[in-house]
Amino acid sequence: MREGSIRTTSFDVAALAGVSQSAVSRAFKPGSSIAAETREKVLDAARKLNYVPNSIASSLTTHRSNIVAIILGDLNNPFYTHVLQTFGRELQALNRHMLVFTLTEDMHTDDAIMQLLPYQVDGVILTSAQLSTRMVGMCHDRGIPVVLFNRYIPNTGAFGVRCDNPAGGRQIAEAFLAAGARTFAMITGDPKGTTSADRATGFVDRLLDAGIPRSAINSYEGGSSYEGGVEAAKAMMANDATPPDAIFGINDIMAMGAMDVLRIEYGLRVPEDVMVAGFDDIPEGARLPYRLTTVRQPINRMVRATLDLLNLENPDSSVDIASDLPIGGHLVWRNTIPPAKSE
Amino acid sequence: MREGSIRTTSFDVAALAGVSQSAVSRAFKPGSSIAAETREKVLDAARKLNYVPNSIASSLTTHRSNIVAIILGDLNNPFYTHVLQTFGRELQALNRHMLVFTLTEDMHTDDAIMQLLPYQVDGVILTSAQLSTRMVGMCHDRGIPVVLFNRYIPNTGAFGVRCDNPAGGRQIAEAFLAAGARTFAMITGDPKGTTSADRATGFVDRLLDAGIPRSAINSYEGGSSYEGGVEAAKAMMANDATPPDAIFGINDIMAMGAMDVLRIEYGLRVPEDVMVAGFDDIPEGARLPYRLTTVRQPINRMVRATLDLLNLENPDSSVDIASDLPIGGHLVWRNTIPPAKSE
Structure with a gap:
């Protein structure tokens, strides 16, 4: 049998590490209180002896x-x-x-x-x-x-x-309104989930409260992906050659896709020609080409x-x-x- | 005891589903051959009876x-x-x-x-x-x-x-040389790994073979991240106000960071003022703002x-x-x- 066989026990590890058997057990038990130095000693000894406790057997008793x-x-x-x-x-x-x-x-x-x-x-x-x-x-x-x-x-x-997704949607609506926007588009995400629907509801409700007519708020499906944001922006431009004043990407990655296609393929400036906002605050949206205004998810x-x-x-x-x-x-x-x- | 107790056995599931006990076992066994319809019947019955096999117990015998x-x-x-x-x-x-x-x-x-x-x-x-x-x-x-x-x-x-990382590095060097580049920078990744070193070696060797002097090839550490690519490009510009003819980002994400900062903060055009290439072919590098030339990892x-x-x-x-x-x-x-x- 090789050195370090599977039959090595915690007793052997304790002996080599110069610690108690209970310390060996604690070194391998998630969340146990054990000094870092003691744990290191145990792990060193365990490596030398090729010892590993069997979590699977112990989970049978602990569930x-x-x-x-x-x-x-x-x-x-x-x-x-x-x-x-x-x-x-x-x-x-x-x-x-x-x-x-x-x-x-x-x-x-x-x-x-x-x-x-x-x-x-x-x-x-x-x-x-x-x-x-x-x-x-x-x-x-x-x-x-x-x-x-x-x-x-x-x-x-x-x-x-x-x-709080509805509250976030309202904040974006308020920022757009304060900057003078009067026509709007939303790029929405997964229609089966609550997240996209809640953000859209907060956004639209706040706009309606401000007296914006429902006909001034269009909605395009973006499937929650970058590519979906690109396609939604293209559909928006095909629908109406003049862009809306402001576009709310229900998440950042769709807003980024929309910004790229609007600037590069349609020559629009953000925010001079069209305002954009996202939701999530992913690090990618903070990068130089985007500097995206958004709602930070904590x-x-x-x-x-x-x-x-x-x-x-x-x-x-x-x-x-x-x-x-x-x-x-x-x-x-x-x-x-x-x-x-x-x- | 509640309906669907943990004591339900595969026998109960087989009876309800109208299939054999072996079919129940196969329905839960990874990689087993079983008709999709039979598997659905078993899963439906298992759900109704709240039955789940215990993989942990079986892994004790099978290892x-x-x-x-x-x-x-x-x-x-x-x-x-x-x-x-x-x-x-x-x-x-x-x-x-x-x-x-x-x-x-x-x-x-x-x-x-x-x-x-x-x-x-x-x-x-x-x-x-x-x-x-x-x-x-x-x-x-x-x-x-x-x-x-x-x-x-x-x-x-x-x-x-x-x-084949050295071969990929050589391909990038050849593409740069063919386009007329004579001065070069590399943005390198994890210094502990083999990947960055192998790509850099292939790149530099090919340039030296073509008679490019070693003094015309500078190297900057980019830490394998977007932010690292940004910082490496800034360090490069601080080192020498005129950029090299061509920059090889050892991975795409660093090349993207470098492109962004060079275009937005230094007003350089890619590829007119500086050529850029990456490595990996991540979908992000294919997007409109980058259209990055790169080596595709399969x-x-x-x-x-x-x-x-x-x-x-x-x-x-x-x-x-x-x-x-x-x-x-x-x-x-x-x-x-x-x-x-x-x-």
């Missing part, structure tokens, strides 16, 4: 795998790459691991969860739009919390962490609220459901809406 | 978890988002799941693998640069293959799937080669190590290098 599943609907929007990075960092700090599921077009979220349940995940985070009440029930029966990120689905029993706070609702540290305690309330975003002024006109 | 671990070094480069999406799609088609680890600055790849081993993953894919021979040995002792994606680390015993082929080396379907058979050979990329001509000058 906890220390794995959180994340189901991603759309990585074409860089917002979700930043979300994934943030969850990765925060879950790692909690010594949890991420099982990542990227949904393909033909797969329902229910089927994805069905495939993840056998791993006894400690929680499920969803950024996709569809989910059945039945599936949420199945997770809850197993003590597995489900949190929808950047959306909610009414009456499913799942928590939904989100920015990703860090949303991620922490999600982890609070998953209640990983004390799964048997009750959850603070206040974390399910919408979190306020805020307007980030850059260059794509001019300052308010003074009367 | 296979159907989980592949992916350790990502850098999601700031969109190339890796596309890589993650491609692995997600391909692994799902094989009914495998992805445990994703995003490395933080202070964490060594060895520690990440140490944390993943207890899950009895079926393979490890790495896109980060550091890895010890000892850790590769630990994985191999457990029958867990390790594949480095878009890099290799000499003498570790791990496979390294990659594009992501789909690289992902399939990685999966071949992981040998998930027949872990006891030998691997075709030809998949470890560099895969040729090819030059994608767009707008940032003019056509060859005719003499």
